[in-house]
Amino acid sequence: MAFDDTTRAARAPRLSMRTRRALWVWAFLALPVLFYGVIRFYPTLDAFRLSLTNWNLMSPPKFIGLQNYREMFASPDFWQVFRNTFAYLVIGTPISLVLSFTVAYFLDRIRFGHAFLRALYFLPYITTASAMAWVWRWFYQPAPTGVINSVLGALGIGGMEFLRSTTWALPSIMVTAIWAGLGFQVIIFMAGLRSIPQTYYEAARIDGVGDWAILRKITLPLLKPTTVFLVVFSSIGFLRIFDQVYNMTTNDPGGPLGTTKPLVLMIYQTAFNSYQMGAAAAQTVVLFTILLLISLLQLWILRTR
């Protein structure tokens, strides 16, 4: 049916309706097709092209082959940023998933005040990340100002450096990011839990299977698609972390000593502080490649289910 030609269709009056419909279709799609072409596909190709040039906005771009990539992979700064980015991902994702699953699993059994409790956990997710980053930054300040250090001080625990420490700054920022994303994951896990048919549980209970066994043998396996989705979603979120880091380290973005700098902040600085558009484009290609690999991994895992 679909290969009925529009020119042929015009001759027969019965088919002219098909022509008219095709005209409607492309009238509907004209602007969107233009948009996706110009605002999505062209820039993607352009990013690849720019990554092979030495453009710095001053002189016209010159093709330099893979030099940007060679320099990037030879630079210790890049590898530090790479390690930081994966630290956010590799530590942040499991922690946030375990936390959100635990909350969802128990919250699912609560009837009294369910919506209220759920709202408490969900609320941080809809706040403005950059604004809340400043609140957390204030929390992490040294003793008289910072809430956390004041509480620790009252408990007799000495001041923590948090954002000023090369060791603790990254975990401190990561906590902020986990906090901001937790509510979303709780809701998705709860939706996943609800979608498991009650009959499985009833059957298991009649067989005298305990809670722990039900969790391991029924809940978790049936929740796999949800979990995979959240692992991917959360990983992508951590790979693209920017708002929190930028706002919590404005006096030395990505500091102290670059220990909190993620890939996106490096891209931002290379492009819009140093105006090395070519080098920055090469960094975005690296980000793209990692995200692509994660998405493919997700597809592969869900295929072999």
Added chain:
Amino acid sequence: MAAADTTTPTTGLPMPRIRPARILLWTVLFIGGMLMITPILFMFSTSLKTAGQIYDLRLIPAEPTFANYIKVLSEGEFFRWFLNSSLVAICVTLSNCFFDSLVGYTLAKFRFRGRQFVFIAILSTLMIPTEMLVIPWYLMAADFGWLDTYWGIMFPGMMTAFGTFLMKQFFETVPDDFIEAARIDGLNEFTIWWRIAMPLVTPALSALAIFTFLGNWTAFFWPLISITSSELYTLPVGLTSFAVEQSIQWEMIMTGAALATIPTLIVFLLLQRYIVRGVMLAGLKG
């Protein structure tokens, strides 16, 4: 399996419910939930304190005052930034509701040559991270004179693959008979979409609207890049510049942060049901 019987019988259906465990569980979840909103509570609390009171960590200020709010709103450009954010978020939301639905409907309800191609092409843009596009967008915007304009902030988000995919999923549940009946009645295709199909997918449409609005309201990366004049800042970008200026005047920074957060909280409190349901819908379909 049988050994599992020894685990705590908290929720074992045949056994009588043990109430204390329930109460304990509720209390633990409640404390966790309160911890979750502690930063938000402290932000509001401190915004109501004077500079001299901020070391007093009581959650309820001894002498609450709106002086900070008056100062920030009268001296700063917050009101302007608030309007900028509203304008940008509303325009982008309307555009997404219109175009994502239109494309989603077309892909769901028409059989035409190139349909699969268009669908895959749009879907594949989900794989492209915004960060990869900002440099070309920046150069494009510079060429067209869009930098430092409202349109410059808005243009990259006028349509999204996510929204299109979401709407397509929902339009597929609209029975073809409805559409055929409308065709027989002589309605044109645009009217069928707008008057017949759209009202049938309002839950999805409201979810899309809420997400797009919140996403654009809180957006930081692209507005930070594309805007240089402070009178065109969106609220998050304005807040950052304001907070950097205030340096260690935390009560002022908290006031600014509160001003940036209040609208999202209002949206949440008004539309809580839709938001939670929308997250579930979008998360499971997307």
